[in-house]
Amino acid sequence: MSHRHYSIGDTDIEKLNVHLLYVSLSKYEKDWSSLLHTHEFTELFFVANGSGSFRFRDESRPIKTGDLVIIPPYLEHTEQSSPEDPLEYYSLGIGGVTFLPEDQQKGPQIFCNIEHRSFFAELFDQMLYEIRNNKYGADKICQNFLEIVILRLIRAQHLVPVPIRSGHMSKECAQIKSYLDANYSKHITLDTLAEMTHMNKYYMAHSFTRYTGLSPIQYLNQRRLENACTLLKDTDHSISNIAVSTGFSSQSYFTQIFRKKYGVTPMKYRQTHSRKQDS
Template sequence: MGNVRYWLPGKGRGEIPAKLIYVSSSIYEGDWSSMRHSHNFAELFYVRSGRGNFIVENEIYPVKQDDLVIVNPNVEHTELSVSSDPLEYVVLGVEGMSFDFGDQSGSRNHEIINYRNQRDELFFYFNAMLRETENKEDNYEDICQNLLEVVVTILMRNSGHPILVVATQRVNKVCSRIKRYIDSNYSEEISLDYLAEKAHFSKYYLVHTFAKYYGMSPINYLIEVRLRASKELLETTDLSISQIAESTGFSSQSYFSQSFRRSCDLTPRDYRLLAKKSGSMTSGEMFNNSEKKS
């Protein structure tokens, strides 16, 4: 008699920061008008059979059997089928998390992975969740939640490149913390790599999520804060242009002047002259006047 025992390392149960909110099954048969939409939760589409296209924010991606499509929250998307080979898929709606795909483009908000080699495994979990929600037997919600954790863990392990799961609430807090750090330390040398290290995100994911909450990338926000500070110094001090550039964190006087002119269509020197002429006029009023002048 043979006996083999494998001990687990005892790290404890690592629950994902998410809740499964629905499971659905669809067959695209041409009688359904597909429209782009978005929502505040992630979706995972597993293609059981068929062929078609997935549209994510104006980009078209072909999909086929055993493709898994992951779409982050607040991303416009829809799916289109090939009439001769209609798409059939299972969809999971997952609240409270988003995915960091660690891509090199800086804008990745979705992922498509083919699981043909793990079809039996993934197909089983998706079908099991669908069956549990259809039958609604005792504790089916707990079973589905546990199966979701298994699926997400498989994604993180088998995607071919790092995929991180990030709690949506944590994303809010991290972006807010990065913003506060920039507000307090704008005069220091700050790079996107450094901010990503502080956030414990990939720099590409940080760019996307920060822009979603604040309307611009962290570096563009940093430049905006530096420009606001430089305007105040131009209005209230006699520091030279090069001194102001240095004290507000710009790498050179020429870069400061280029950024300043791009922002308000005036050179720093012209802005200072306008400030002196305006006397007690506020920075905002001067900026409005400068826009009218331009």
């Protein structure tokens, strides 16, 4: 018989003041639209399968299975999938902390071709499982998994955690924002969002407006209009098709909202900004 005994000592690691806002798993499909956007919180982006690129306003970097991206608050970004090797990825919204490399004073995006990728993939998968099933203690389990992920990343990538003020977006508002960003083309009402967050819809709308400066419906229309502008500039799709694909109930309503926002009709905007005419 052999026996090894290891004692656990106290460390001087300061307690991480972090909280999990959401967990999601996304997979590339043909209706995928990639738009630059920002978050008021840190996001972890882990590629479970596939390949593509991660784009910022001024640069683009290739990504593949096992890569992990740490996106600090307010950094514009989006992902683009390879059609031949579709992206599938986990996203974690994290409040309370961001990260800097030990040898840098500023921390833009951090790319990690991480070791032990199966270990991280299992942790992300377990968090998603707990959130989906929402059984007793799910939030605590996910919080503990999150701290394990962060500590392993700090250790492996030589990162310094930097506290950020927590007076930003609540967990529920972050959930709404993430949902609107991903599902703007669907039919969405205040009742949809209230049911999803288990909040009174009037309190929910007030809270979201306080954090973002826009009501949920105003924010939804803004996301739809941003995507419509991209389609008007980069495609030959008809105005009616663009209206439908971006979630507007009719072409006339789309034109009305578009003119109010940009001062011109969608057709006039296309004539002025179309990239296809320049090619």
